[in-house]
Amino acid sequence: MSRLINPRALVQLLRAGDLRARWRATQDGQAALRLQVVAAALGTGVLDALARAPAGTAELARRTGATDTDLLEAFLRVTAAVGLVAGDGDRWRLDRAGRAVVGDDLVRASYEGFGGFHTDLYRGLRPVLAGEWRRRDLAEQGEVIARMAAGFDAFVHDLLVRTVTRRPPRRVLDVGCGAGLQLAGVLEAAPGATGVGVDVDAGAAALARRTLRERGLAGRASVEEVDVRTALGGEPGGALAEPFDLALLANVVYYLPPPERVPLLRAVAGLLTPGGTLLVVTTAAVPQLFSRHLDLLLRAQEGDLQLPDAGSLVRQLTEAGLHPEQPRTLVPGAPLIAVAATR
Numbered sequence: 001m002s003r004l005i006n007p008r009a010l011v012q013l014l015r016a017g018d019l020r021a022r023w024r025a026t027q028d029g030q031a032a033l034r035l036q037v038v039a040a041a042l043g044t045g046v047l048d049a050l051a052r053a054p055a056g057t058a059e060l061a062r063r064t065g066a067t068d069t070d071l072l073e074a075f076l077r078v079t080a081a082v083g084l085v086a087g088d089g090d091r092w093r094l095d096r097a098g099r100a101v102v103g104d105d106l107v108r109a110s111y112e113g114f115g116g117f118h119t120d121l122y123r124g125l126r127p128v129l130a131g132e133w134r135r136r137d138l139a140e141q142g143e144v145i146a147r148m149a150a151g152f153d154a155f156v157h158d159l160l161v162r163t164v165t166r167r168p169p170r171r172v173l174d175v176g177c178g179a180g181l182q183l184a185g186v187l188e189a190a191p192g193a194t195g196v197g198v199d200v201d202a203g204a205a206a207l208a209r210r211t212l213r214e215r216g217l218a219g220r221a222s223v224e225e226v227d228v229r230t231a232l233g234g235e236p237g238g239a240l241a242e243p244f245d246l247a248l249l250a251n252v253v254y255y256l257p258p259p260e261r262v263p264l265l266r267a268v269a270g271l272l273t274p275g276g277t278l279l280v281v282t283t284a285a286v287p288q289l290f291s292r293h294l295d296l297l298l299r300a301q302e303g304d305l306q307l308p309d310a311g312s313l314v315r316q317l318t319e320a321g322l323h324p325e326q327p328r329t330l331v332p333g334a335p336l337i338a339v340a341a342t343r
């Protein structure tokens, strides 16, 4: 095959339209294809089946329940073209990118989430705009949401360590604890503390219990599977009966409709010891792609959800009877902010 560029074809291409837009459309298309191929390789079970052991197409069909082996082999050739697997019909094995997806849960969760409900938002936007239905992602995708949020943990971790070093807590509450990474991080940084995680999602609560177990912290913390609004609706009992020195609301506040935020913040403030701290971490509403996307995703849900901006969060914390500090940006150039507020 000749590698020479045909100059006439190139001139035609340049003259025919906006070259930059054409180039970008192709690149975006390729990226979208790759995202969906990886998501499908996870969804069909192909990557997990190959993680167990290399296999030929027929054996892979048996492992994944596929009945059309020709189609499966065509799909495997696609996965090979994006570097997930290598080999041929006699023996497929995971390639480097495939090993990274099955070996790192944050990579897996990102492909599941972005290849799934995050982009399904746009494919299914028309009926949402027409008022025909609303999404229920928190109820249906709770576990993936909690696993994807782990991507923020590294940025929140430093702040938490600084907070507990300044004023070591005895009891810590993590509202919407997700996979429990922050709760575990706080307990490791404050060896004298005990903790309670609360999460409404059964899958997330199970992940949090596993995190605490795997990090040897199960004896110092419990995880309650409950909607925090229910748990704090009356007189808090059980694990929430004793006051807390530090409460964390990380990437949770936007799952409450705005009118419910001050009552929740007030209820959490009521659980704090005098001088205790509530730390709120959230993606803020700013003109940046991920922020605008998450805000739309929230607005497309059942309930009146939306991202907060930094100013309204500070006002809500004040209204809840707390003394908030200035919001801090956790990642330069990204919309993740933290606001510490004391009782």
Ligand SMILES: C[S@@+](CC[C@H](N)C(=O)[O-])C[C@H]1O[C@@H](n2cnc3c(N)ncnc32)[C@H](O)[C@@H]1O
Binding pocket: 138, 142, 145, 146, 149, 150, 152, 153, 175, 176, 177, 178, 179, 180, 181, 182, 198, 199, 200, 201, 204, 226, 227, 228, 229, 249, 250, 251, 252, 255, 256
């Ligand atoms: C984006 S995840 C964040 C998880 C964790 N805090 C983190 O930052 O990694 C939001 C979590 O809040 C939980 N959540 C949302 N609304 C809740 C509510 N009303 N009560 C308890 N948990 C809630 C979700 O189930 C989910 O696990």
